[in-house]
Amino acid sequence: MHNITVALDAMGGDFGPSVTVPAAVQALSLFPELKVIVVGDKPSIEQHILTLGYGDNPRLSVVHSDRIISNTEKPSFALRHSRDTSMRIALDLVESDQADACISCGNTGALMALSRFRLKLLPGIDRPALVAALPSASGQKTWMLDLGANASADAESLFQFAVMGSALAEQHLATKPRVAILNIGAEEIKGNDLVKRCAEMMSQTPSINYIGYIEGNEILHDVADVVVCDGFVGNTVLKASEGTAQLFLNKLKARLGASTFKGWIARILFSDLINEVKTLNPDQYNGASLLGLRGIVIKSHGSADVSALVHAIGEAVHEVKRQVPNKISDRLEAVLLERQY
Amino acid sequence: MHNITVALDAMGGDFGPSVTVPAAVQALSLFPELKVIVVGDKPSIEQHILTLGYGDNPRLSVVHSDRIISNTEKPSFALRHSRDTSMRIALDLVESDQADACISCGNTGALMALSRFRLKLLPGIDRPALVAALPSASGQKTWMLDLGANASADAESLFQFAVMGSALAEQHLATKPRVAILNIGAEEIKGNDLVKRCAEMMSQTPSINYIGYIEGNEILHDVADVVVCDGFVGNTVLKASEGTAQLFLNKLKARLGASTFKGWIARILFSDLINEVKTLNPDQYNGASLLGLRGIVIKSHGSADVSALVHAIGEAVHEVKRQVPNKISDRLEAVLLERQY
Numbered sequence: 001m002h003n004i005t006v007a008l009d010a011m012g013g014d015f016g017p018s019v020t021v022p023a024a025v026q027a028l029s030l031f032p033e034l035k036v037i038v039v040g041d042k043p044s045i046e047q048h049i050l051t052l053g054y055g056d057n058p059r060l061s062v063v064h065s066d067r068i069i070s071n072t073e074k075p076s077f078a079l080r081h082s083r084d085t086s087m088r089i090a091l092d093l094v095e096s097d098q099a100d101a102c103i104s105c106g107n108t109g110a111l112m113a114l115s116r117f118r119l120k121l122l123p124g125i126d127r128p129a130l131v132a133a134l135p136s137a138s139g140q141k142t143w144m145l146d147l148g149a150n151a152s153a154d155a156e157s158l159f160q161f162a163v164m165g166s167a168l169a170e171q172h173l174a175t176k177p178r179v180a181i182l183n184i185g186a187e188e189i190k191g192n193d194l195v196k197r198c199a200e201m202m203s204q205t206p207s208i209n210y211i212g213y214i215e216g217n218e219i220l221h222d223v224a225d226v227v228v229c230d231g232f233v234g235n236t237v238l239k240a241s242e243g244t245a246q247l248f249l250n251k252l253k254a255r256l257g258a259s260t261f262k263g264w265i266a267r268i269l270f271s272d273l274i275n276e277v278k279t280l281n282p283d284q285y286n287g288a289s290l291l292g293l294r295g296i297v298i299k300s301h302g303s304a305d306v307s308a309l310v311h312a313i314g315e316a317v318h319e320v321k322r323q324v325p326n327k328i329s330d331r332l333e334a335v336l337l338e339r340q341y
Numbered sequence: 342m343h344n345i346t347v348a349l350d351a352m353g354g355d356f357g358p359s360v361t362v363p364a365a366v367q368a369l370s371l372f373p374e375l376k377v378i379v380v381g382d383k384p385s386i387e388q389h390i391l392t393l394g395y396g397d398n399p400r401l402s403v404v405h406s407d408r409i410i411s412n413t414e415k416p417s418f419a420l421r422h423s424r425d426t427s428m429r430i431a432l433d434l435v436e437s438d439q440a441d442a443c444i445s446c447g448n449t450g451a452l453m454a455l456s457r458f459r460l461k462l463l464p465g466i467d468r469p470a471l472v473a474a475l476p477s478a479s480g481q482k483t484w485m486l487d488l489g490a491n492a493s494a495d496a497e498s499l500f501q502f503a504v505m506g507s508a509l510a511e512q513h514l515a516t517k518p519r520v521a522i523l524n525i526g527a528e529e530i531k532g533n534d535l536v537k538r539c540a541e542m543m544s545q546t547p548s549i550n551y552i553g554y555i556e557g558n559e560i561l562h563d564v565a566d567v568v569v570c571d572g573f574v575g576n577t578v579l580k581a582s583e584g585t586a587q588l589f590l591n592k593l594k595a596r597l598g599a600s601t602f603k604g605w606i607a608r609i610l611f612s613d614l615i616n617e618v619k620t621l622n623p624d625q626y627n628g629a630s631l632l633g634l635r636g637i638v639i640k641s642h643g644s645a646d647v648s649a650l651v652h653a654i655g656e657a658v659h660e661v662k663r664q665v666p667n668k669i670s671d672r673l674e675a676v677l678l679e680r681q682y
Contacts, residue, residue, distance in 0.1 A: 109531075137588055148525050151533040184489050184576040190450075192492040192573055216580030220588050232533055233577055235525040236570070239557030240578040244585040247478055247561050247621050252593075255614060262610050269603055273596060280588050 004033050004320045006313060007090040007099035010040030011068040012106025013302045013309075017041070020105070021048035023309035028059055030310065031317050035059045037099055039090040040068070065089045069110045071302065078110035079117060087111060091118040094295040101296035101316040103287075105304055111297065112149050112290060119295040122325060124332045127153070128292035129161045130231070130299065131168060132238070134282045136222040143169045143177075144219065144227045147288060148235035155197035158228055159205075160332070162198070164291040165226035166208055167331040171322040173225060176209045180224035182233060183213035194230065207334055220282065238282055245281040252277060287312030289319060291328065296320060345374050345661045347654060348431040348440035351381030352409040353447020354643045354650075358382070361446070362389035364650035369400055371651065372658050376400045378440055381409070381427040406430045410451045412643065419451035420458060428452060432459040435636040442637035442657040444628075446645055452638065453490050453631060460636040463666060465673045468494070469633035470502045471572070471640065472509060473579070474626045477563040484510045484518075485560065485568040488629060489576035496538035499569055500546075501673070503539070505632040506567035507549055508672040512663040514566060517550045521565035523574060524554035535571065548675055561621070586622040593618060628653030630660060632669060637661060 010020040017040060024036040035058075038045050042064035054060070065086040069078045082088035087106050093099040095118045104111050108130075116128055131145035145165050146153065153161070162179050169177035181199055183191040191199075191213065202210035214223050216237060229237070252274060256266045278284060283301075286308035290297040296319045300312040351361040358381060365377040376399075379386050383405035395401070406427040410419045423429035428447050434440040436459045445452050449471075457469055472486035486506050487494065494502070503520050510518035522540055524532040532540075532554065543551035555564050557578060570578070593615060597607045619625060624642075627649035631638040637660045641653040 109526075137591070151525060151531070182577055184492060184573055190492070216577040216582075217584035217587070219581055220584050229577070232525055233574055236523055236557040236574055236578050237581045240560055241557075241581045241585040243558035243561050244582040244621075245589070246558070248586065248589040248618060250478070251618055251621065252614075255611070265606065265610060269606060270596070273593075277589060277592055280585075280592065282585070 002033065003035055004031070004317055005035040005037060005099045006316050007037045007039055007093040007102045008313070009086045009090040009102065009104035009106055010038045010045055011065070011086040012104045013300065013304060017045050017048045019304065019306055019309060021045055022052060023306045023313065024060060025049075025052055025054050026306060026310050027313040028057075030314070034317060037061050037063055037093060039063045039065055039093070040086040041065065063089060063093070069107050071107050073107055073110060075109035075113035078107065079113045082114055088114055088118070091115060091297070094297070095119055100320040101298065103298045103300060103312055103316050105300040105302050105309065108148070108299055111299055115290055115293055115297045119293045119297070121292055122294055122329050122332070124336060125160055125164070125292040127157050127160070128290050129164060130288050131165055131291055132288040133285045134220060134238070135280055135284055136220050138222040140222050140225070141172065141285070142219060142222065142225060142227060144229070144234055144238065145291065146229065146231040146234050147238055148231045149290065150231040152232060153194065153230035155194055155201065158194060158198040158230065159201045160292070162202060162208060162210070162226065162228045163332050163335050164328050165228060167328045168289065168291060168324055169225045171318070171324060171327060177225035178211045179208055179226040179228065180211050180214040182219070182227050182229040182237070183215065198228070205335055205338055207331070207338055220280070241282040245283065249274070249277060249281065285311065287315035289315065289324070294325060296324060343374065344376055345372070345658055346376040346378060346440045347442045347444055347657050348378045348380055348434040349654070350427045350431040350443065350445035350447055351379045351386055352406070352427040353445045354641065354645060358386050358389045360645065360647055360650060362386055363393060364647045364654065365401060366390075366393055366395050367647060367651050368654040369398070371655070375658060376402075378402050378404055378434060380404045380406055380431045380434070382406070404430060404434070410448050412448050414448055414451060416450035416454035419448065420454045423455055429455055429459070432456060432638070435638070436460055441661040442639065444639045444641060444653055444657050446641040446643050446650065449489070449640055452640055456631055456634055456636075456638045460634045460638070462633055463635055463670050463673070465677060466501055466505070466633040468498050468501070469631050470505060471629050472506055472632055473629040475561060475579075476621055476625055477561050479563040481563050481566070482513065482626070483560060483563065483566060483568060485570070485575055485579065486632065487570070487572035487575050488579055489572045490631065491572040493573060494535065494571035496535055496542065499535060499539040499571065500542045501633070503543060503549060503551070503567065503569045504673050504676050505669050506569060508669045509630065509632060509665055510566045512659070512665060512668060518566035519552045520549055520567040520569065521552050521555040523560070523568050523570035523578070524556065526554070526556065539569070546676055546679055548672070548679055583622065583624045586624065590615070590618060590622065626652065628656035630656065630665070635666060637665060
């Protein structure tokens with residue numbers, strides 16, 4: 001069994017070391033091959049390790065950083081002033097091969113800019129993309145990208161997102177992923193130039209299992225394994241789904257939480273319904289991957305709790321094992337060859 | 342009390358006269374000032390009127406059409422071959438002032454193209470927009486546009502959508518509508534050029550109560566009264582929300598429908614929950630308005646049942662009473678004057 005080392009930016013997110021350190025410790029117990037380098041304010045991190053009663057362990061090390069990138073910093077500013085920050089040092093550990101992947105709950109824009117600057121793009125990739133696994137009606141996952149790494153895209157980028165998403169989904173599925181383009185109508189004639197041009201490229205690429213357009217209401221209904229769209233659309237669509245799910249959850253919780261006889265019966269009979277329904281929230285899987293880089297970078301929600309962050313670390317472990325960046329490179333090369341003929 | 346006459350395309354949608362005729366009759370009993378001209382295959386419509394036991398009534402008249410526009414027809418084809426179709430005749434009744442509004446459950450693309458061709462755009466409007474009222478957490482409505490009348494937009498169009506949406510929402514609200522632009526982040530720096538340029542125009546227009554950017558998860562949470570975005574984003578976001586809501590409803594229905602003791606108790610205690618939760622589905626209000634035209638056109642869902650279509654007819658009645666196209670014109674003129682100074 002090969003060791004897998006991840007660099008964890010301990011300072012990002014809403015809770016800092018009080019969540020990141022327990023998550024690191026929990027991940028170590030879950031993944032026997034894992035080593036974690038926790039990057040951040042050393043005294044604070046060591047205090048949290050002590051509090052957990054977790055003694056010296058060669059699998060858990062701490063690298064000190066003096067500064068953090070705040071959530072309100074612009075990516076361009078963060079890029080120029082990243083030295084000595086926990087996020088930058090965690091990425092540098094990947095760049096220098098001391099770690100196999102980086103995980104951060106910090107400023108998304110800064111993480112994307114810094115990742116691109118430190119790790120560089122894979123050959124043939126013009127822009128990185130943020131991808132996440134969404135739940136679906138049937139219990140299957142659906143990968144959607146781009147979720148906001150870019151505020152706009154051209155057809156070539158959209159096509160590259162499809163190739164990357166397909167290569168990633170392949171590492172999770174037994175079958176060839178069904179790839180669809182998100183559009184405003186399933187008919188050939190509908191949509192803007194961007195999706196039409198991308199559709200043309202997809203249909204000329206036999207190695208991608210392109211199934212055509214899908215509409216927004218089909219995303220969570222297991223119609224496709226990979227859904228491709230530009231970052232503006234992906235981000236707004238995902239957040240709108242999360243907002244809708246939250247509305248329903250709140251309503252259900254209010255019903256089950258009522259201090260009435262009905263509420264009491266409801267809690268006895270249906271306390272599991274909330275959990276069942278929660279699994280339908282697009283927000284449930286924490287850990288979005290930044291694809292297209294020469295290294296593995298996982299973005300966790302800023303508001304992630306311990307178990308959510310452990311899930312994001314697990315995604316990093318999975319991608320290291322499967323060597324996702326290499327798989328993307330290989331797939332891209334094959335596609336480019338196809339397109340030359 | 343002034344009479345209000347609406348022309349109802351009886352042939353569009355999934356069910357034709359079996360839904361449109363009962364909806365017309367129901368609307369007549371709800372709105373005493375209403376007259377309905379039902380346009381479509383006369384023998385079939387008259388048969389349905391007879392079946393309902395609804396005798397001769399000067400408030401309900403039938404105009405015969407030989408043909409219908411199918412749901413699969415391209416808008417450009419429909420435009421060239423619209424003569425003698427129910428949709429075209431219903432729109433012509435508005436154009437010739439024989440009706441105050443047109444309602445159709447038919448082909449959306451064809452309805453948009455034909456409406457623009459027959460009724461023309463209001464002065465100062467470059468593109469029409471499809472707007473609908475969405476439910477929100479607090480029970481208030483939120484108007485969102487464009488929902489797909491255009492597959493793309495420029496900043497000037499987006500700005501016009503904001504003016505039109507604000508003028509429409511004003512006719513429903515007691516306060517000045519809060520207008521927001523949908524974006525991928527609330528910070529000033531985020532988003533694409535389109536939303537940034539539109540935001541600049543909005544902030545220079547005092548007569549619009551512009552409150553800034555909102556993100557997708559806030560749409561249904563009563564943060565803004567009017568949400569502006571391009572038609573591609575609006576359509577995918579709305580449908581994704583509907584898809585998420587449907588997923589939850591299905592889960593809940595399965596639980597309440599189970600033929601077990603738990604299911605039996607659940608039905609007794611929570612049969613009203615389904616209805617309560619249904620009110621959160623963005624799909625609940627039928628009747629999207631096509632704004633920016635010199636006439637009132639309401640698009641109903643193709644799958645609308647009788648009560649949903651009655652809701653769409655009610656929206657038409659409301660817009661006629663409030664003279665929405667005039668209100669939009671006035672508001673636009675005021676805004677253009679503001680921008681000259």
